[in-house]
Every structure is written in structure tokens, then in C-alpha cells.
Amino acid sequence: xxxxxxxxxxxxxxxxxxxxxxxxxxxxxxxxxxxxxxxxxxxxxxxxxxxxxxxxxxxxxxxxxxxxxxxxxxxxxxxxxxxxxxxxxxxxxxxxxxxxxxxxxxxxxxxxxxxxxxxxxxxxxxxxxxxxxxxxxxxxxxxxxxxxxxxxxxxxxxxxxxxxxxxxxxxxxxxxxxxxxxxxxxxxxxxxxxxxxxxxxxxxxxxxxxxxxxxxxxxxxxxxxxxxxxxxxxxxxxxxxxxxxxxxxxxxxxxxxxxxxxxxxxxxxxxxxxxxxxxxxxxxxxxxxxxxxxxxxxxxxxxxxxxxxxxxxxxxxxxxxxxxxxxxxxxxxxxxxxxxxxxxxxxxxxxxxxxxxxxxxxxxxxxxxxxxxxxxxxxxxxxxxxxxxxxxxxxxxxxxxxxxxxxxxxxxxxxxxxxxxxxxxxxxxxxxxxxxxxxxxxxxxxxxxxxxxxxxxxxxxxxxxxxxxxxxxxxxxxxxxxxxxxxxxxxxx
Amino acid sequence: xxxxxxxxxxxxxxxxxxxxxxxxxxxxxxxxxxxxxxxxxxxxxxxxxxxxxxxxxxxxxxxxxxxxxxxxxxxxxxxxxxxxxxxxxx
Numbered sequence: 001x002x003x004x005x006x007x008x009x010x011x012x013x014x015x016x017x018x019x020x021x022x023x024x025x026x027x028x029x030x031x032x033x034x035x036x037x038x039x040x041x042x043x044x045x046x047x048x049x050x051x052x053x054x055x056x057x058x059x060x061x062x063x064x065x066x067x068x069x070x071x072x073x074x075x076x077x078x079x080x081x082x083x084x085x086x087x088x089x090x091x092x093x094x095x096x097x098x099x100x101x102x103x104x105x106x107x108x109x110x111x112x113x114x115x116x117x118x119x120x121x122x123x124x125x126x127x128x129x130x131x132x133x134x135x136x137x138x139x140x141x142x143x144x145x146x147x148x149x150x151x152x153x154x155x156x157x158x159x160x161x162x163x164x165x166x167x168x169x170x171x172x173x174x175x176x177x178x179x180x181x182x183x184x185x186x187x188x189x190x191x192x193x194x195x196x197x198x199x200x201x202x203x204x205x206x207x208x209x210x211x212x213x214x215x216x217x218x219x220x221x222x223x224x225x226x227x228x229x230x231x232x233x234x235x236x237x238x239x240x241x242x243x244x245x246x247x248x249x250x251x252x253x254x255x256x257x258x259x260x261x262x263x264x265x266x267x268x269x270x271x272x273x274x275x276x277x278x279x280x281x282x283x284x285x286x287x288x289x290x291x292x293x294x295x296x297x298x299x300x301x302x303x304x305x306x307x308x309x310x311x312x313x314x315x316x317x318x319x320x321x322x323x324x325x326x327x328x329x330x331x332x333x334x335x336x337x338x339x340x341x342x343x344x345x346x347x348x349x350x351x352x353x354x355x356x357x358x359x360x361x362x363x364x365x366x367x368x369x370x371x372x373x374x375x376x377x378x379x380x381x382x383x384x385x386x387x388x389x390x391x392x393x394x395x396x397x398x399x400x401x402x403x404x405x406x407x408x409x410x411x412x413x414x415x416x417x418x419x420x421x422x423x424x425x426x427x428x429x430x431x432x433x434x435x436x437x438x439x440x441x442x443x444x445x446x447x448x449x450x451x452x453x454x455x456x457x458x459x460x461x462x463x464x465x466x467x468x469x470x471x472x473x474x475x476x477x478x479x480x481x482x483x484x485x486x487x488x489x490x491x492x493x
Numbered sequence: 494x495x496x497x498x499x500x501x502x503x504x505x506x507x508x509x510x511x512x513x514x515x516x517x518x519x520x521x522x523x524x525x526x527x528x529x530x531x532x533x534x535x536x537x538x539x540x541x542x543x544x545x546x547x548x549x550x551x552x553x554x555x556x557x558x559x560x561x562x563x564x565x566x567x568x569x570x571x572x573x574x575x576x577x578x579x580x581x582x583x
Binding site for chain 2: 184
């Protein structure tokens with residue numbers, strides 16, 4: 001083999017820039033991480049690199065491995081020469097007609113090969129570089145096949161070995177920024193469970209994308225859903241696709257709102273959806289992944305991706321996904337889906353456009369009016385503290401202790417809603433600061449204005465741990481003319 | 494590895510731009526107020542400037558800023574106008 005200025009080679013170097021080798025004198029050490037004899041050779045020649053370099057010989061390790069692997073092996077073996085990485089299909093190795101690794105090739109100033117040693121052979125290498133190498137045994141050791149000799153199938157398998165599916169998802173942009181489960185055809189098929197992949201659920205703004213069951217299944221897989229969660233995801237997607245939900249507006253608004261999914265009925269137990277301790281937070285796969293699947297349908301399929309068409313000023317952690325069950329068994333009241341007209345034994349998803357939850361502590365109230373006032377006044381600050389009435393739906397997650405107190409004091413759900421509505425009112429004159437509504441602007445000074453236009457704008461669900469008097473309120477996504485939508489879970493596996 | 498894309502991979506042909514007007518003289522300009530606060534103030538000023546250049550104007554208002562304009566509004570713009578200006582505000 002001769003390589004000259006015109007037919008030398010250039011390969012990526014661990015030092016950063018590509019290095020072009022066009023003439024000698026050089027000692028080329030062809031090696032690979034997978035070959036133990038290569039590591040032995042590098043380790044044993046490492047102490048000589050300085051001296052050889054000083055004598056005017058360029059000592060180069062050409063790895064048939066990716067750069068990061070080459071760098072790691074060079075570091076571990078203490079090899080201080082030039083380190084290059086040769087990609088498949090290993091054309092440089094082919095040009096040198098390599099059969100196995102390690103192979104040391106010495107080339108002279110004119111680029112002519114003047115000698116080569118195949119495998120570890122201490123005596124032959126001493127002779128090649130005109131310098132004694134170690135006499136520590138083993139003095140001879142055969143190596144491994146060079147990768148340029150592999151057939152196409154073996155190379156493909158090798159490529160696959162270095163392939164990282166999770167990184168591939170990031171490169172494709174099929175993520176919300178967290179690692180996802182790659183939506184392989186097998187996983188998506190399992191998630192579909194025999195349902196028609198081409199069934200069209202609707203078009204989603206802002207991308208005006210056709211939302212098919214298969215795309216929803218892909219998002220469910222990406223989010224980490226088990227196949228039995230899929231019907232709940234489908235119901236949530238059907239809900240947000242209702243025109244009166246205005247998902248397109250919600251997806252792109254500067255308001256940092258997300259979509260909150262509340263689930264009622266038998267499916268909660270069937271899939272292990274949590275409505276008890278920590279219901280709004282992490283810890284339960286069904287909660288975390290169903291909400292996330294819906295958000296992926298909105299942000300990937302629907303095109304409402306943060307920073308692109310989603311212009312949410314701050315975002316909120318709930319935009320990763322927020323799904324929880326109502327704890328119907330602990331609640332003293334009728335469940336949300338029953339209030340919304342569904343039979344108690346049906347599984348129903350209700351979707352709200354909502355801001356991040358605001359936690360409300362009340363460990364002191366000794367009567368229902370006082371507790372209602374605490375909850376209501378906290379909600380008074382949502383959207384903006386002097387923006388009354390809100391003009392949207394507030395979702396309260398009432399903790400079991402608060403709910404039980406109301407029940408013990410004889411208040412049913414309707415009473416709590418109407419008293420909440422009535423308890424949060426102020427004279428218009430007290431609301432004329434900051435961001436205020438046209439209604440307040442036009443009202444007489446002493447006209448009482450409520451935070452809500454009607455008790456119908458207050459939705460109560462019971463969720464949370466048995467201990468602790470912390471409820472929460474989600475402010476609405478405003479300016480959307482949007483309402484909460486309920487959909488029955490279409491099937492249960 | 495075969496994956497199922499979450500995206501609708503259809504490619505849409507770009508809509509060609511309408512020819513640009515050479516002059517505003519005599520043009521009928523639709524001013525679309527998306528119904529966001531102070532958008533009318535912006536359009537008032539645009540209207541003044543357009544009229545000074547010989548254009549006539551007519552105003553339309555979307556029902557709500559966060560939803561697409563109703564088909565009726567789009568049809569009226571197309572039927573009655575040569576040009577349209579939409580005002581975003583806050």
C-alpha cells in the first residue's frame with residue numbers, strides 16, 4: 001500500500017478536527033475496542049509513543065469504532081498518539097487490505113509501506129519501529145477480524161449495536177423533552193388492540209392534522225401508557241376535539257394553561273388510576289402517562305409544540321400532562337360524571353382547560369361558611385386578582401377532609417357551589433385596580449361583583465389523601481370561549 | 494426499526510399569494526378586528542392612513558380572537574374587498 005499527498009486519507013480525530021494522513025513517516029495502528037489484543041498492543045506501545053514521536057514518527061491509532069469509543073479506549077490504555085475514528089464501511093482499512101486487528105503499518109516519508117505486523121508480536125514490532133518493546137509475556141497474541149472484512153449483514157448488526165432508540169426519538173423530535181417509549185409498530189399494534197388504526201377522530205389545530213387512532217396510539221406509547229390505558233386516552237382526545245373546547249386556541253395561547261383530565265367510573269380501578277394520596281402529583285403510571293399522552297397528541301400531532309406554535313409565556317408543569325381520578329368512594333357527594341348526566345357505572349373522562357393548581361390550606365375553619373370563604377378567596381386570585389368575574393370554569397380538587405367536613409355540616413355539593421359563588425363578592429370600587437373587567441369598569445361603585453358569573457362555573461371533585469386539609473383550585477383557560485367536555489370511555493380492555 | 498409516526502405526514506401545497514396591489518387608490522380594504530382589547534384603536538389608525546391614500550374601508554369583527562374567523566366573515570371579505578388587514582392586539 002502506498003499513500004501519497006493525492007491519495008492519503010482523512011478521518012475524524014478525537015482532538016476535534018479531522019486529520020489528514022498523506023505522507024509519512026508514520027506508524028498506523030489499526031485497532032478496535034472489541035479486540036483484547038488491540039488493547040494489549042495499545043497499552044504496550046503507549047510508553048514508546050513519546051520517543052517515537054520525538055524521532056519524527058507520527059504514531060496514529062485508527063479505530064474501527066465511533067469517536068467516543070476510540071477516545072475512551074485510548075484514555076484507558078494510556079495511548080498518547082493521534083487517535084482517529086474510521087466509520088463503516090471501513091474504506092481506509094479496506095485500502096490497506098487489512099484482514100485482522102491489530103495491524104501495525106509503517107510508512108515512509110514518501111507514503112510507501114515499508115513493513116507491517118499483524119497481531120501482537122513483540123519481536124516483529126521491535127524490529128518494525130527499530131526500538132525495543134516490552135518483553136513481558138505474552139510475546140505473541142493473535143487478534144480479531146478487521147471490520148472491513150465483515151459482510152453486509154454483520155455490519156448492519158454492528159450498526160444496530162451502537163444505535164440508541166431513545167436518542168433516536170429525540171433526534172426525530174418525538175418527545176416533550178423527556179425520554180419516551182419508541183412507538184414501534186408492535187407496541188402501537190398492541191395499544192390499538194385490534195381497533196381500526198385509520199379511524200379518524202377529527203382534525204386538530206393549529207396543524208389541522210388528521211388525528212387517527214393510530215397516531216393517538218403512537219402518542220400513548222411515546223407517553224409510556226400501557227395498552228389498557230388507551231381507551232381513556234382516546235376519550236380524552238375525543239373530548240378536546242369537540243369544537244367547544246377550542247383546543248387550537250388553548251394550544252397556542254400565551255396563557256400558561258394546560259389540559260386537566262379527570263376520570264370517573266370503574267376504569268379507574270381497572271387501570272390503577274390514582275385519586276387518593278398525591279393524586280395531582282407523580283407516583284402512578286396511569287396518571288402520569290394518560291395526561292402526557294393527551295399533551296403529546298396536542299403538541300406533536302396537533303402542532304402545538306412549546307416555543308413553536310405554543311407561545312405559552314411561562315408554561316406550567318401541568319403541561320407535561322395532568323390526569324387524576326375522582327375518589328368517588330371517599331367522596332360524600334355524587335361523582336363528577338353523575339353531575340354531568342352519566343350513569344354512575346360508566347367510565348367517563350372530563351377535560352378542562354386549566355392553569356396550574358393553586359394549593360389551599362385550611363386547617364382551622366370550624367364551620368362551612370368559613371371553609372367556603374377560604375376556598376373561594378383563594379380562587380379569587382386566579383387569572384388576575386382583580387379580574388372579576390372570571391368568565392370561565394374553576395375546577396376545585398377538594399380533599400377528603402374538607403369534603404367530609406362540608407358533609408358533616410350538612411352541605412351537599414350544590415350547596416357548596418352556591419355558597420362558594422355567594423361568598424366571593426366585592427364592590428366594584430374595590431376591584432378597580434390592576435387588570436380588571438369591562439363589567440367592573442361599567443358598574444356602580446357599590447355594585448357587588450362575584451368571582452364567578454354563576455355557580456355553574458364552579459366544579460368540585462374529591463381527590464387527595466385521607467390526611468391533610470389541603471384542597472386546590474385550577475383557574476380556567478380564558479379567552480377561549482371553552483367549556484369542560486365529558487366523554488364516555490369508548491371501551492375497556 | 495419501524496416506528497409509527499405521531500404526526501400527520503401529509504404535505505400541503507403552499508397557497509400562492511394574491512397579486513400585490515400597485516396602488517391603494519380606489520381599493521376596497523377589509524379591516525378585520527379579531528376582538529382583542531385595543532385592536533380597534535390600531536385599526537382606527539390604519540383606516541385613517543388607508544383613506545388618506547384613496548382607499549375605502551369596511552370593518553368586520555370576529556366573534557372571539559382565539560377561534561378562526563367564521564366562514565361568513567371570510568366570504569364577506571372575499572366578496573367585498575380587494576385587500577384585508579387583520580389587527581392583533583393586547
